[in-house]
Amino acid sequence: MITEIGLVAGEIWQYLDKYQEVSLTGLLQALKKDRELVLMSLGWLGREGHILLRREGGDLKITLRRKEE
Numbered sequence: 001m002i003t004e005i006g007l008v009a010g011e012i013w014q015y016l017d018k019y020q021e022v023s024l025t026g027l028l029q030a031l032k033k034d035r036e037l038v039l040m041s042l043g044w045l046g047r048e049g050h051i052l053l054r055r056e057g058g059d060l061k062i063t064l065r066r067k068e069e
Contacts, residue, residue: 008033008041013050016064024060 011031015022022030028038042062045051052063 004037005040005044008037009044012038012041012045012062013064016051016062021061021063023056024062027062 028035031038050065052065054061
C-alpha cells in the first residue's frame with residue numbers, strides 16, 4: 001500500500017506541476033483513483049511540506065509549495 005501511496009503522490013506532483021492549482025474534486029476526476037488513496041497521498045505530500053491546502057467554498061484547493069514560500 002505504501003508503494004501505491006507514493007506512486008499516486010508522484011502523479012499528484014506531476015499534475016500540479018503542469019496545472020499549478022486544482023480542487024480536490026478536480027484532482028479526483030483527473031486521476032481516476034480511489035478517494036482514500038488520493039487523500040493518503042495528499043497527506044504524504046502535505047506532511048513532507050510539498051503542497052499547500054486551503055479551503056475555498058466547500059472544496060479544497062491544492063497547490064505545490066514553491067521554494068520562495
